[in-house]
Amino acid sequence: MSGLRYVYAICRPFDAALQAQVTGVDGVPPGQLAHHGLIAVVGTVREEDFAEESLRRHLEDLDWLSATARAHQAVIDALTAVTTPLPLRLATVFRDDAGVRAMMEAREDSFRRTLDRLDGRVEWGVKIHADAEATRPAVEPQKAASGRDYLRQRRQRSRAHEEMWESAEKFARRLHDMLCGQAEDARLHAPQNSALSRESGRNVLNAAYLVPRSDSEAFAELVERAKGEEPGLRVELTGPWAAYSFAGLETDGGDAADGATGEAGL
Structure with a gap:
């Protein structure tokens, strides 16, 4: 199949076989391209889909983008x-293997430093959501007999909401501090918008943790013990993932195909 070279990742040489059923973008199984002791994991994709203008249109097509992202992941x-x-x-x-090798050559030192730092480590994600039901008053307010009663009830509901958020944020800080003690590094991401993430409730913690593989079971158990500890809060653990949040790659241009992405950054 002729086309462009799609690069998934850079890694060191490995002997273990990937899962036989894994196919990449465009249904093409990933292969390896070696250069100076590093491996680029690559595939071949259709130029008509990934050249600059076509790619720009595709990135606005949520179905295409979702399918491509799933195959990549x-x-x-x-x-x-x-x-x-x-x-x-x-x-x-x-454009071709030569372009991939040129990118690897230009960024070889950076790739090696980052791989050394991440070797044997994975990323775990932890989110905490305050359930929407928890924001509602436990008892429905009585019909106000006067304007004074109405204002008093509003103040009471407002205080109850503030106390609930303060409690949720306090729990999130405490859990984050505890998890940081079990991880080598951590990143606090911006809270997710529930309308975009389709998660119910308010996101009060969205964090990533860099954890040695050997410590991953203990880390996951620590998160599991926190679930249900605070009423109205939902603790979610995801992973283990490749260490996206800790790669720290600079973004610069590569020998891209007619201006297509060609950027080896995150």
């Missing part, structure tokens, strides 16, 4: 099971 997940990958940006494409 499936390869990264398979790699994470057998090695420490350095994931590259979705739709990182180059």
Whole structure:
């Protein structure tokens, strides 16, 4: 199949086989491209889909974007099971293998430093949501007999809401501090918009933690014990993932195909 070279990740050589059923973008199983002791995990994609103008249109097509992201992530997940990958940006494409090697050569030192830092480590995600039901008063307010009563009831409801959020944020800070003690590094991400994430309730913690594989079971157990500890709060654990939040790659241009992405950043 002729086309552009799609790059999923950079990693060190590994012997273990990826899952046989893993296919990448466009249904093409991932392969390996070696250069100076590093491996680029690559596939081949249709130029008519990934050249600059076509890609720009596709990125506005949520169905296409979702399918491409799932295929990309499936390869990264398979790699994470057998090695420490350095994931590259979705739709990182180059004209040919020479372009991929030129990118690897230009960024070799950065790739090696990052792989050394992340070796044997994975990312775990922890989110805390305050359930929408928890924001409602436990007892329905009585019909106000006067304007004074109405204002008093409003103040009481407002205080109850404030106390609930303060309690949720206090719990989130306490859990985050405890998890930081079990992780080598942590990142606090912006709270998710519930309308976009389709998660119910308010997101009060959205964090990522860098954890050695050998400590992952203990880390996950710590999060599991926190579930149900605070009424009205939902604790969610995801992972283990490739260490997206800790890759720290700079974004710069590569030998891209006619201006297509060609950026080995996150």
